[in-house]
Amino acid sequence: MKVILKQDIKGVGKKDQIINANDGYARNYLFPKNLAVPADKGNLANLQSKQSSQAHRKELEKQAAMETAKKIENILLKLPVKSGENGKVFGSITSKEIVQNLEKQYGITVDKKKVILQEPIKILGMFTIEIKLFDGVTAKLKVDVIGE
Numbered sequence: 001m002k003v004i005l006k007q008d009i010k011g012v013g014k015k016d017q018i019i020n021a022n023d024g025y026a027r028n029y030l031f032p033k034n035l036a037v038p039a040d041k042g043n044l045a046n047l048q049s050k051q052s053s054q055a056h057r058k059e060l061e062k063q064a065a066m067e068t069a070k071k072i073e074n075i076l077l078k079l080p081v082k083s084g085e086n087g088k089v090f091g092s093i094t095s096k097e098i099v100q101n102l103e104k105q106y107g108i109t110v111d112k113k114k115v116i117l118q119e120p121i122k123i124l125g126m127f128t129i130e131i132k133l134f135d136g137v138t139a140k141l142k143v144d145v146i147g148e
Contacts, residue, residue, distance in 0.1 A: 001020070001021055001022070001023050001026050001038070002018055002019070002020055002021075002038070002039035003018070003019060003021050003026050003030060003036040003037065003038055003039055004016065004017070004018050004036060004037050004038075004039050004043055004044070004047055005017050005018075005019060005030075005035065005036050006034065006035055006036055006037065007035055009035060016047060016050070016051065018039050018044075018047075021036070026038075061134060062134050062135075062136075062137060065133040065134035065137040066134075066137055068108060068110075068133055068139070069131075069133055069137055069138070069139035070139075071106075071108060072102075072108065072110075072131060072133075072139035072140075072141050073139055073140060073141075075102075075106055075108075075141060075142065076142045076144055077098070077101055077102055077105065077106075077141060077142065077143045077144065078105075078144045078146060079093060079097065079098070079101055079143060079144065079145050079146070080146050080147070080148050081093065081124075081145060081146070081147065081148065082147070082148055083124055083147035083148070087123050087124040087125070087147070088122060088123055088124075089121065089122050089123060089124065089145065089147075092120035092121060092122045093120060093121040093122075093143075093145060094117065094120045095112045095113075095115035095117050096112050098112075098115055098117075098129065098141070098143060099111070099112045099115060102141070110131055110133070114131055114132050114133060115129060115130075115131050116129065116130040116131065116132060117129060121143070121145055123145070124145050124146065124147050125144075125145060126142065126143070126144050126145075127142070127143045127144075127145065128140050128141070128142055128143075129141045129142075129143055
């Protein structure tokens with residue numbers, strides 16, 4: 001019997017996957033626990049429309065991420081910090097400060113987890129930081145750390 005899974009089931013399949021299940025297993029376990037529905041025409045049509053709307057939503061998110069990436073590519077973010085001799089910064093600049101200044105200076109909101117910093121910035125100078133906005137969409141932000 002073909003069924004459409006409503007949830008991930010370990011050893012069986014993932015959500016919205018169509019599988020072949022034994023009749024008894026489907027009728028006595030999957031259907032009563034509301035883990036699956038029969039794969040009839042109506043349920044298949046619902047699944048297909050759900051998948052197409054998810055694909056459309058992902059495409060819109062990707063387009064928005066590409067537009068944000070274009071904006072970020074043209075930005076030179078200036079971060080004034082207190083520094084000591086030899087251009088060493090008191091403390092360090094982390095992805096949190098970069099995201100806060102990007103939003104404050106340019107109004108672009110990015111999740112701090114998306115900023116790829118191998119280690120916090122501890123010296124003055126110009127840096128290029130990669131921001132992963134979406135799957136396959138990254139932007140390079142130029143950050144100028146200047147002393148006060």
